Amino acid sequence: xxxxxxxxxxxxxxxxxxxxxxxxxxxxxxxxxxxxxxxxxxxxxxxxxxxxxxxxxxxxxxxxxxxxxxxxxxxxxxxxxxxxxxxxxxxxxxxxxxxxxxxxxxxxxxxxxxxxxxxxxxxxxxx
Numbered sequence: 001x002x003x004x005x006x007x008x009x010x011x012x013x014x015x016x017x018x019x020x021x022x023x024x025x026x027x028x029x030x031x032x033x034x035x036x037x038x039x040x041x042x043x044x045x046x047x048x049x050x051x052x053x054x055x056x057x058x059x060x061x062x063x064x065x066x067x068x069x070x071x072x073x074x075x076x077x078x079x080x081x082x083x084x085x086x087x088x089x090x091x092x093x094x095x096x097x098x099x100x101x102x103x104x105x106x107x108x109x110x111x112x113x114x115x116x117x118x119x120x121x122x123x124x125x126x127x
Contacts, residue, residue, distance in 0.1 A: 016114025017079070022071040023118070024053065024088065027125035029095050031064035036091030036102070040071055044084040047076065053090075064093055075111070083110050088121055 022040055032038055038053040051073060055065025075084070086107045093100040109119055 017077050018075050018111040018113055019116040020071075020073040020075070020084070020086075020109065021116055021118050022073065022086065022121065024068050024090065024121045024123065026067075026090075026092060026123045030092050030123070030125075031058055031061065031066060031095055032068055033091040033093045033100050034063055034065055036100075038068065038090045039088070040073075041087040041089070042073055042075070042084055043087070044075070044079045044081055047079050049073075061095070064095070072116075079111075081111070083108050085109075086119060086121075090123070092123070 020042070024038075024040075026032070032053070032055055034055075034057075040051045040053065042049050042051070051071055053068040053071060055068040058064040058066040086109055088103075088105045088107075090103045090105070091100065092103055103123065105121055105123070107119065107121065109117060111117060
């Protein structure tokens with residue numbers, strides 16, 4: 001039996017690398033503060049990269065995003081292993097009280113070669 005990588009090299013095709021699509025969903029009434037950079041950090045072994053989140057401006061508040069756009073991350077071929085760690089540092093503001101906070105969330109995600117893995121960070125409501 002021919003190993004998959006040898007077969008791929010023989011056929012002239014490169015092995016497929018995994019990708020992620022990260023979506024962040026805040027609770028109702030919470031927006032993303034544009035004055036502080038909300039970041040998603042992807043880490044696997046020695047690979048570490050930060051991605052800023054961009055968003056849809058809130059027409060009622062120039063300092064806030066109504067929502068952030070999904071983040072697409074294609075991992076380099078050198079990223080090996082079954083999983084990566086996502087770390088989110090989010091600058092959030094409550095639209096009613098005007099109180100802004102920084103929330104940090106970490107999630108471990110299992111990769112699948114050649115597949116885009118959807119990741120949804122559903123943020124809990126502040127109490």
